[in-house]
Amino acid sequence: MRLRVDLLPHGNYPDVVVIVDVLRATTTAVAYLERGADALLLTATPEVALALRPEGESTPYLLGGERGGLPIPGFDFGNSPVEAAGQNFTGKTVVMNTTNGTGAAHTAAHSGKHVFLAALTNAHAAARRARAAATEEIAIVCAGTDNHVGLEDVYAAGVLAEYLLAMGEFSVDDGARIALTVRRNGGNPLEALGSSGHGAHLTRLGLSEDVRYAAGLSTSTIVPTLTRDDSTPDQTLKFTAG
Numbered sequence: 001m002r003l004r005v006d007l008l009p010h011g012n013y014p015d016v017v018v019i020v021d022v023l024r025a026t027t028t029a030v031a032y033l034e035r036g037a038d039a040l041l042l043t044a045t046p047e048v049a050l051a052l053r054p055e056g057e058s059t060p061y062l063l064g065g066e067r068g069g070l071p072i073p074g075f076d077f078g079n080s081p082v083e084a085a086g087q088n089f090t091g092k093t094v095v096m097n098t099t100n101g102t103g104a105a106h107t108a109a110h111s112g113k114h115v116f117l118a119a120l121t122n123a124h125a126a127a128r129r130a131r132a133a134a135t136e137e138i139a140i141v142c143a144g145t146d147n148h149v150g151l152e153d154v155y156a157a158g159v160l161a162e163y164l165l166a167m168g169e170f171s172v173d174d175g176a177r178i179a180l181t182v183r184r185n186g187g188n189p190l191e192a193l194g195s196s197g198h199g200a201h202l203t204r205l206g207l208s209e210d211v212r213y214a215a216g217l218s219t220s221t222i223v224p225t226l227t228r229d230d231s232t233p234d235q236t237l238k239f240t241a242g
Contacts, residue, residue, distance in 0.1 A: 002170065005179045007153075007175055016134040019105050022156040023202060023214055033241040039239065042102040042239065043096070063077070063094075070205070117223070131167050138164060140160050140161065152192065155182050155189070194215075
């Protein structure tokens, strides 16, 4: 079995793909499903998200997303896991579009047989789901920030890689070795996330509590799982709780 870490999304994914955008899309996705959302729809663009809820019409959709860390105009929520954790989404579908994470998911979904969303908050559960589904390869894909490698995602990928290696034998690529090294030398999760460039950016925006929340290790058993069905709107990916 192969274990691969892509420090940015690229390439072909023949088997299991685990998307990591710990600050903050995948962390927030877990929170939405924990708080009762029926499903998440990750859209290709903000315009696709807005089109799913025409003005003046009643729909089951709530919109959450950000650009540059700030809420998108016309959306109901930003991309804050703290905000999401304080709401009740029972009976609702949350439509998400973010600067990096939703795009990474769309890249992976083109080829991956099984696609999961992982964060530090669901790291144990996501590693178990990935291992159970894999037949030849697990690819952990870091979303990064604006096409640059993000320390926080590489650190989280290292946590996932540690858990997977504890479950059995893998051949690991250089990306996995880098992620494991970052994990082993990066301090505790809050230190790693807080010292990252994106963590510092969120702190400057007054969102340090989101960074703290995202540093919680294995606090959830929810694993957002790609569901492919004919009811999914165009240019969207449907994830449900696994």
